[in-house]
Amino acid sequence: MNTATKLGGYGAGLAALFAVALGAGSLAGPVGAAPERDDHGHGGHTAPAAQAGGEALPGGLQVSQDGYTLTPETTTVPAGKKTDFRFTVTGPDGKPVTRYTALHGKELHLIVARRDLSGFQHVHPVRDAKGVWSVPLTLPDAGTYRFFTDVHPQGAGEQLTLGTDVNVPGHFTPRDLPAPVQVAEVDGYEVRLDGTLKPGQGTELTLTVSRDGRPVTDLEPYLEAYGHLVALRDRDLAYLHVHPDGAPGDGETRPGPGITFHAEAPSTGAYRLYLDFKHAGRVRTAEFTVHAGQAPPTAPTPAESGHGDHRH
Numbered sequence: 001m002n003t004a005t006k007l008g009g010y011g012a013g014l015a016a017l018f019a020v021a022l023g024a025g026s027l028a029g030p031v032g033a034a035p036e037r038d039d040h041g042h043g044g045h046t047a048p049a050a051q052a053g054g055e056a057l058p059g060g061l062q063v064s065q066d067g068y069t070l071t072p073e074t075t076t077v078p079a080g081k082k083t084d085f086r087f088t089v090t091g092p093d094g095k096p097v098t099r100y101t102a103l104h105g106k107e108l109h110l111i112v113a114r115r116d117l118s119g120f121q122h123v124h125p126v127r128d129a130k131g132v133w134s135v136p137l138t139l140p141d142a143g144t145y146r147f148f149t150d151v152h153p154q155g156a157g158e159q160l161t162l163g164t165d166v167n168v169p170g171h172f173t174p175r176d177l178p179a180p181v182q183v184a185e186v187d188g189y190e191v192r193l194d195g196t197l198k199p200g201q202g203t204e205l206t207l208t209v210s211r212d213g214r215p216v217t218d219l220e221p222y223l224e225a226y227g228h229l230v231a232l233r234d235r236d237l238a239y240l241h242v243h244p245d246g247a248p249g250d251g252e253t254r255p256g257p258g259i260t261f262h263a264e265a266p267s268t269g270a271y272r273l274y275l276d277f278k279h280a281g282r283v284r285t286a287e288f289t290v291h292a293g294q295a296p297p298t299a300p301t302p303a304e305s306g307h308g309d310h311r312h
Contacts, residue, residue, distance in 0.1 A: 057238075058233070058238035058239060058240065058266050059148075059160075059161030059163075059238070059239045059240065059241075060146070060148045060161045060162075060163040060237065060238060060239030061163060061236065061237075061238060061239075062162065062163065063162060063163060063164045064162065065160050065162060066092075066156060066157065066158075066160065067091060067092030068089055068090065068091055068092070068097070068151075068153055068156060068160055068162065069089070069090045069162070070087065070089055070147070070149055070162035070163065070164050071087060071088050071089070071090055072085070072086070072087040072147070072164060072166065073086040073087060073088075073132075074086075074166075075164070075165065075166050075167060076166070076167045076168075076169065077137070077139055077166060077167075077168055078168070078169070079139060079140065079141060079142050079168045079169070079170050080138065080139075080140050080141075081138065082136050082137070082138045083136070083137055083138070083139075084134055084135075084136055085125075085134065085135055085136075085137045085166075086132055086133065086134045087125075087132075087133050087147075087149075088131055088132055088133065089108075089131070089133075089149065089151055089153065089162065091153060091155070095131070096130060096131025096132065097131055097151075097153045097154075098127070098129065098130070098131040099153070099154040099155075100151060100152060100153055100154060101152040101153075101154055103150055103151070103152060103159065104223040104224045104225065104228075104243065105223050105224050106124050106223065107127065107151070108124070108125060108127070108133060108149055108150065108151050109122065109124060109149070109150040109151075109241070110122070110123050110124065110125055110133075110135060110147065110148070110149055111147070111148040111149075111150070111230060111239070111241065112137070112139070112145055112146070112147055112148075113145065113146055113232055113237065113272075114139075114141070114143045114144065114145050114146075115143065115144045115145070115146060115165075115174075115237060116143070116174040116175045116177070117175075117177060117232055117234065117237075117272040118141075118175050119139065119140065119141065119143075119145065120230075120274050120285065120287070121137070122228070122230065122274075122276060122285075123135050123137065139166075139168045141168065141170075141172075142168045142169060142170030142171055142172045143167075143168055143172045143174070144165050144166070144167055144168075144172075145165065145166045145167075145168065146163055146164075146165055146166075146237045147163065147164050147165070147166055148161055148162070148163045148239050149161065149162050149163075150241060161239055161241070163237075163239065177234060177270055177272065177289055178287075178289050179289060180288070180289045180290055180291060181288065181289075182194070184286040184287055184288055186284050186285065186286045186287075187282075187284050188211060188212070189209060189210070189211050189216070189279070189284060189286070190209075190210045190211070191207055191208065191209050191210075191275060191277075191286035192207065192208045192210070193205065193206075193207055193273075193288050193290075194206045194207075194208070195263070196290075197263055197264075197265040197271070197290055197291075197292035197293075198264075198265065198292065198293065199265045199266070199267050199268050199292050199293045200264065200265075200266075201264065202262055202263070202264045203262075203263055203264070204260055204261070204262055204263070205229075205260070205261045205262075205263045206258050206259070206260045206261075207227065207229075207258070207259045207260075207261075207275050207286070208257050208258045208259075209256055209257050209258075209259070209277060209279070210257060211279075215256065215257035216256045216257050216279055217254070217255060217256045217257055218255055218256065218279070219255040219256040219257075219259075219277055219278065219279055220255070220278040220279060220280075220281070221248035221249075221278070222276065222277070222278035222283055223243075224243075224247060224248070225243040225244060225247065225248070226244065226248060226253070226255055226256065226259055226277065226278075227243065227244055227259035227261075227275060227276065227277050228241070228243055228275070228276040228277075229241070229243070229261055229273065229274070229275050229276075230273070230274045230276075231263075231271050231272070231273050231274070232271065232272050232274075233266075233267070233269060233270075233271050234269055234270040234271065234272065235269070238266065244259050244260060244261055259275070259277070265292035265293070267292070267293075268292055268293030269291070269292060269293070270289060270290070270291050270292075271289070271290050271291075271292060272287065272288070272289055272290075273287065273288040273289075273290060274286075274287050275287075275288075
């Protein structure tokens with residue numbers, strides 16, 4: 001996903017709620033649990049939480065896990081300039097990994113967000129024979145960005161989400177986290193979020209896509225699913241990334257307007273959600289702020305919610 005926009009919540013503005021679910025996926029099982037897989041072999045990108053001192057950690061908080069390490073060639077890039085970002089994932093032997101198990105059609109998914117949860121991007125680098133990954137990226141504003149890699153190196157016992165910081169020099173003005181809303185607008189589309197998050201308890205989040213007041217019933221497959229959900233926890237950017245159960249063309253999963261995920265927040269607090277969906281040949285991202293275990297403030301209008309739009 002190539003964007004300039006990853007638990008909490010996904011309303012006025014819609015004529016009706018088109019609650020047609022595409023399937024249920026796990027945004028997070030019990031912290032530390034392996035991601036569930038559906039009957040079609042689709043599991044979330046969420047890596048099982050790592051253990052540190054006997055306590056489970058959500059994904060993305062570690063640069064190294066189980067001997068695998070995310071190693072960027074540079075940790076500083078200029079603002080507003082397209083840069084060929086290069087990195088490796090090294091294995092327990094210290095050498096770059098060259099063999100991976102694909103996750104939703106890609107060997108590696110790279111997620112980028114500034115530490116104030118703005119500037120979200122989801123892209124797919126290419127790898128050379130020596131195990132060096134590269135992708136052209138433009139980070140528009142100064143600040144510190146968190147880079148996440150969803151990978152499953154062949155030989156690793158589980159899928160991993162490794163994270164590292166990349167700095168963009170310059171004057172940094174952090175953005176306030178947008179207030180919670182039920183409806184996000186992006187590129188002429190409205191996406192309604194229904195459902196709430198409860199720390200440590202599974203709940204359903206249904207995101208319903210419409211355009212010009214009409215339900216979108218012909219969502220297009222993107223990376224083997226009709227929707228991709230990334231969630232980042234405010235302050236530490238704990239990471240979750242999953243997909244709905246079912247698969248396009250399985251005879252059961254409908255291409256909209258609703259996409260349902262089964263979610264479990266690992267803690268109380270604010271989260272930023274990023275839903276990627278594809279329609280009319282283009283991938284778009286709808287963003288939401290949600291609060292788990294807290295009463296959210298009064299919702300502003302959709303225009304105040306903050307949203308992103310990106311091409312892949």
